Amino acid sequence: DIQMTQSPSSLSAFVGDRVTITCRASQDISSYVSWYQVKPGTAPKLLIYAAASLQSGVPSRFSGFGSGTDFTLTISNLQPEDFATYYCQQSHRTPLTFGGGTKVE
């Protein structure tokens, strides 16, 4: 199985900050990475797919980068609604696997 190692597990930030979350795959997965935002009691939301493609309707302050084994999600100008937990996921092959999550608080 492909392991996804995400860091940090949590971070503290303020409105207006720039936040970067990293994810490392245990093997080369090209650009097959997606990023999701999860808030308690709500449906998880797709933010980024194919490492850097912004999902329709997602604000442009979210961006993704990377290929191979190393990937990042950046939130520029953090907004109050962005405080949530973020997960990377490899879509290279099954079993699909997620990173451990990063709680932005």
Added chain:
Amino acid sequence: EVQLVESGGGLVQPGRSLRLSCTASGFSFANHALHWVRQAPRQGLEWIGFIRSKDFGGTTQYAASVKGRFTISRDDSNDIVYLQMDSLRSGDTAVYFCAREGTYFVLDHWGQGIQVAVSS
């Protein structure tokens, strides 16, 4: 608007069975693969398995942790995907989400989730 609504959760004793349903609307259900993902208390997301569209054989794949105990099926006439869970264990306690696959293994729409608690 794409919507996915899970139902059928609740409290169940270890060793018993439970069937979750996910009712879809707002898109061509038959053309999409559907996935199940769960989140145990204070844990991250765990992929459970998926079912392909009939155009791709309608076949299924599962995570090792549930293979042989869980079964995913679909009813394209009523736009419902099911998760049959047998021989439930306390470790299966989680919120269960269904999700639509957009492009290759990208989960572009999710339900709000349904709680399943396995306890005596």
